Amino acid sequence: DIVMTQSPDSLAVSLGERATLNCKSSQSVLYNSDNNNYLAWYQQKPGQPPKLLIQWASARESGVPDRFSGSGSGTDFTLTISSLQAEDVAVYYCQQYYSNPFTFGPGTKVDIK
Amino acid sequence: EVQLVESGGGLVKPGGSLRLSCVGSGFTFSNAWMNWVRQAPGKGLEWIGRFKSKANGGTIEYAAPVKGRFTVSRDDSINMFYLHMNSLKIEDTALYYCTTGRVFDIWGQGTMVTVSS
Numbered sequence: 001d002i003v004m005t006q007s008p009d010s011l012a013v014s015l016g017e018r019a020t021l022n023c024k025s026s027q028s029v030l031y032n033s034d035n036n037n038y039l040a041w042y043q044q045k046p047g048q049p050p051k052l053l054i055q056w057a058s059a060r061e062s063g064v065p066d067r068f069s070g071s072g073s074g075t076d077f078t079l080t081i082s083s084l085q086a087e088d089v090a091v092y093y094c095q096q097y098y099s100n101p102f103t104f105g106p107g108t109k110v111d112i113k
Numbered sequence: 114e115v116q117l118v119e120s121g122g123g124l125v126k127p128g129g130s131l132r133l134s135c136v137g138s139g140f141t142f143s144n145a146w147m148n149w150v151r152q153a154p155g156k157g158l159e160w161i162g163r164f165k166s167k168a169n170g171g172t173i174e175y176a177a178p179v180k181g182r183f184t185v186s187r188d189d190s191i192n193m194f195y196l197h198m199n200s201l202k203i204e205d206t207a208l209y210y211c212t213t214g215r216v217f218d219i220w221g222q223g224t225m226v227t228v229s230s
Contacts, residue, residue, distance in 0.1 A: 001177075040217075042217070044158075049222060050158065050210075050220060051220070052216060055216045055218075093157065093158055095158070095160075095217075097215055100174050101176040104157055104158040104159070104160070107158075
């Protein structure tokens with residue numbers, strides 16, 4: 001199984017400041033035949049289901065604000081919130097869809113400082 | 114409006130069975146890969162099973178903790194996706210979400226399953 005780890009466990013950022021969330025997979029999720037990273041990011045607010053933010057490591061979903069960006073390749077990935085807004089308070093999960101089982105990281109909780 | 118609605122959760126004793134249902138609307142259900150993802154109280158997300166669309170071979174996959182106990186099925190004629198759960202364990206207690214896609218782009222609100230004596 002591919003094990004996903006995330007760091008930090010939690011972080012508090014001032015409104016308008018940058019938040020950087022890290023995700024690491026225990027093996028590469030870059031599929032050589034199509035040169036795509038099979039890595040997604042989700043946002044989960046309290047009492048709500050998760051929401052897909054980014055797929056293919058860096059492709060933002062329609063309607064997701066452009067302050068959210070994804071980067072990385074292979075085994076190391078980053079989700080950046082360029083200017084934190086109050087509505088961004090949530091837990092963020094990375095997930096690999098490279099191979100069964102399609103595993104999630106344990107999440108990073110983002111709060112306002 | 115694109116929507117998934119789960120139902121069928123409840124309280125069940127260890128060793129018992131339960132069937133969860135998920136109805137989809139607002140999209141072409143028969144083309145969708147359907148998944149179940151669960152979340153234990155206060156914990157993270159765990160993918161447990163998938164049923165690809167018939168056009169993509171109708172392949173079924175399970176995560177190891179549920180393989181042999183849980184079964185996914187679908188009825189595209191009525192836009193329904195199911196999770197049949199047998200031999201339930203206390204550790205199966207969770208909120209069960211129905212989701213679509215290879216990446217999980219549409220989610221329901223979930224249905225709660227509590228396994229307790």
